[in-house]
Amino acid sequence: MSYVKSLKCRECGAEFPVAPRAICEECFGPLEVTYDYAALRRSFGPDAIAGRARSMWRYRELLPVDGGDILGLEVGCTPLVRADRLARTLGVDELYVKNDAVNFPTLSFKDRVVSVALTKAREFGMTTVGCASTGNLANAVASQGVRHGFETCILVPEDLEAAKILGTTVYGARLVGVRGDYDQVNRLCSQIADRFGWGIVNVNLRPFYGEGSKTVGYEIAEQLGWKLPASLVCCMAGGSLLTKIGKAFDELRLLDIIDDGPTRLYGAQARGCNPIVAAVQDGTGEIRPVKARTIARSLAIGNPADGYYAARAIRESGGWAEDVTDDEIVEGIRLLAGTEGIFAETAGGVTVAAARKLIASGRIERHEPIVLVITGNGLKTTDALAATAPAYPVIEPRLEAFEGVLAATAADRSGSVATGAFPSSGRSAPAAPLSSIRTL
Numbered sequence: 001m002s003y004v005k006s007l008k009c010r011e012c013g014a015e016f017p018v019a020p021r022a023i024c025e026e027c028f029g030p031l032e033v034t035y036d037y038a039a040l041r042r043s044f045g046p047d048a049i050a051g052r053a054r055s056m057w058r059y060r061e062l063l064p065v066d067g068g069d070i071l072g073l074e075v076g077c078t079p080l081v082r083a084d085r086l087a088r089t090l091g092v093d094e095l096y097v098k099n100d101a102v103n104f105p106t107l108s109f110k111d112r113v114v115s116v117a118l119t120k121a122r123e124f125g126m127t128t129v130g131c132a133s134t135g136n137l138a139n140a141v142a143s144q145g146v147r148h149g150f151e152t153c154i155l156v157p158e159d160l161e162a163a164k165i166l167g168t169t170v171y172g173a174r175l176v177g178v179r180g181d182y183d184q185v186n187r188l189c190s191q192i193a194d195r196f197g198w199g200i201v202n203v204n205l206r207p208f209y210g211e212g213s214k215t216v217g218y219e220i221a222e223q224l225g226w227k228l229p230a231s232l233v234c235c236m237a238g239g240s241l242l243t244k245i246g247k248a249f250d251e252l253r254l255l256d257i258i259d260d261g262p263t264r265l266y267g268a269q270a271r272g273c274n275p276i277v278a279a280v281q282d283g284t285g286e287i288r289p290v291k292a293r294t295i296a297r298s299l300a301i302g303n304p305a306d307g308y309y310a311a312r313a314i315r316e317s318g319g320w321a322e323d324v325t326d327d328e329i330v331e332g333i334r335l336l337a338g339t340e341g342i343f344a345e346t347a348g349g350v351t352v353a354a355a356r357k358l359i360a361s362g363r364i365e366r367h368e369p370i371v372l373v374i375t376g377n378g379l380k381t382t383d384a385l386a387a388t389a390p391a392y393p394v395i396e397p398r399l400e401a402f403e404g405v406l407a408a409t410a411a412d413r414s415g416s417v418a419t420g421a422f423p424s425s426g427r428s429a430p431a432a433p434l435s436s437i438r439t440l
Contacts, residue, residue: 002066003040007031007207010309018064020124020199022206030305031207033064041255046226056112056215062251063215064208065119071148072115074104076215080223080371085339086352090359094369096229097336098220100376101344106143106167107377108136108345109216109241114144114201116212121150121199129199130154132189134182134237134298135164136345136376141201142173153198155185161297163380181292183303202238206305213241217248220371221258228252228260230368231319233355235347235375236267236276237299239310245373246313265314266364267321268354270294270329270346276304279311280321287311295326295384296346298376320363324353330388332356333378343378351375 006015011029022031044061052058056076060067079099087095100109114137121129130153131141138154145152154168158177168175178185186203193200201209221228228249234242246265252258269277272294275287287307292300304310314321324332329346332353337343344352351372358364378385393408395401 001061002064003035003061004064005034005036008034020120020126020204022204030309033207033211035062035251037251037254044255045257046222049222056115056212056219059215059218062211062218062248063116064211065116066123069119069122071119071122072111072144075111075115076103077219078103080220081340081342083340083372086336089335089339090356092359092364092366092370096220096224096369096371097340097342098216098371098373099342100216101342101348101374101378105147106136106139107380108140109213109373109375110136110140111144112215113137113209113212114140117199117201117205117209118144118148118150120205120208121201122148124199126197126199127151128153128196129201130189130192131201132156132182132186132203134300135160135167135380136298137202138173138175139164139167139380142168142171142175146171146173150199153192155189155192157181157185157297157300159297161381161383163382167380182301183289186305210240210244210306213244214248214251216241216373217245218252220245221249221252224369226252226258227369228258228263229371231264231266231364231370232373233266233268233351233358233364233370234373235296235299235351235354236269236304236307236310236321237301237347238304239267239276239306239308241373241375242267243306243309243313246317262317264319264364265317266319266354266358267310267314268350269321269323270296270299270350271323271325272296273300273302274323275302276307276310277321277323279307280314285311285315294329294346295381296329296350297381298345298347299350320358322354322357322363324350324357326384328353328357330384333385336374337378342374344374345376345378345381346384347376348374348378349384 008015009024009029012027014026049058054077081097083095083097103111128151129145131137152173155176189200189203193204273292275290289303292302329349332349336352
């Protein structure tokens with residue numbers, strides 16, 4: 001049974017029947033899925049959810065599908081990690097990491113949105129799906145598209161990280177590199193959707209696709225015992241993830257599942273691509289497109305589709321937005337890995353580094369629960385760390401040689417790490433003389 005009522009324009013409020021469309025025919029505003037919340041209040045709640053399988057589909061009544069052939073039943077229910085070591089480093093009392101770096105099957109939150117979009121594509125009778133992507137979405141569409149029998153065609157900027165290219169082509173998906181940035185790729189995909197009628201998940205299936213991101217918010221609330229954090233920090237590319245997490249929290253309040261006050265939403269971007277941060281900080285809410293130049297390529301969207309709405313959600317929640325440099329992004333990745341054992345991609349480095357600045361500046365309260373959203377796995381963006389990867393000593397296979405290493409590092413056993421630079425194109429670490437070991 002579906003509880004979807006219609007597609008509704010965010011700007012003029014015009015309503016449309018459910019169909020593969022993303023833009024209002026009256027004012028060209030973006031369309032949003034609406035639900036019958038009165039009916040949901042009678043049938044949906046924690047008791048109904050409790051006995052269901054552990055995946056994002058345990059909240060299926062709040063997703064825009066008809067309830068038939070669900071694709072991607074294994075996606076979601078990623079860990080919410082209590083991050084005490086990172087909390088001590090940042091000087092806060094209660095900190096959690098929502099770790100979508102281990103999502104199934106392609107290690108990013110994009111598995112969620114693709115699961116919903118492909119389910120909807122199947123309902124619409126589509127046989128070919130695709131996307132415009134900065135990497136993670138390409139991986140997710142390629143994997144799930146092939147698995148569920150779709151023809152797949154994925155367009156990306158030509159200079160993506162090698163791991164994300166490999167993580168798309170390995171599934172046999174058709175991949176097309178485009179000489180241009182993400183915004184140019186996205187415009188081309190809009191033309192392709194119009195010409196061929198394919199299901200481009202972030203173009204003509206966008207209203208349904210975006211709803212998959214809400215499951216991050218439902219899971220956080222359930223994992224906290226149906227409570228909400230006081231603050232949530234989330235990286236932003238197009239801005240949809242943050243707005244959908246906010247929508248999820250609003251829906252749980254609307255359904256009387258929780259009675260906590262609003263969570264303050266904090267958005268994070270790289271300084272080399274920060275149009276939403278700028279819109280929040282200058283107080284206008286206006287998105288001024290930029291040319292992206294950052295190592296956080298998964299966030300490199302210069303003209304974010306949901307930027308205006310993300311900026312508005314941040315302001316209305318009482319939150320704020322912050323940007324960070326490429327060096328700070330790398331420090332953020334290392335800080336999360338070194339304290340909590342979680343290897344995040346560059347977008348996760350943005351989240352951690354921005355959270356550190358927001359806490360230090362007093363924008364985030366130190367004594368209230370905080371959640372950091374980590375959206376993708378660090379194994380996909382190792383290029384960003386290669387230039388600063390630590391060297392390590394290489395020894396002969398003799399015990400005395402190993403004892404020599406111990407002796408050389410004994411002066412600082414509490415935190416001593418061997419460091420040095422890998423060759424940028426190196427496939428393995430070079431042997432490092434002990435004299436090159438130094439303490440971070």
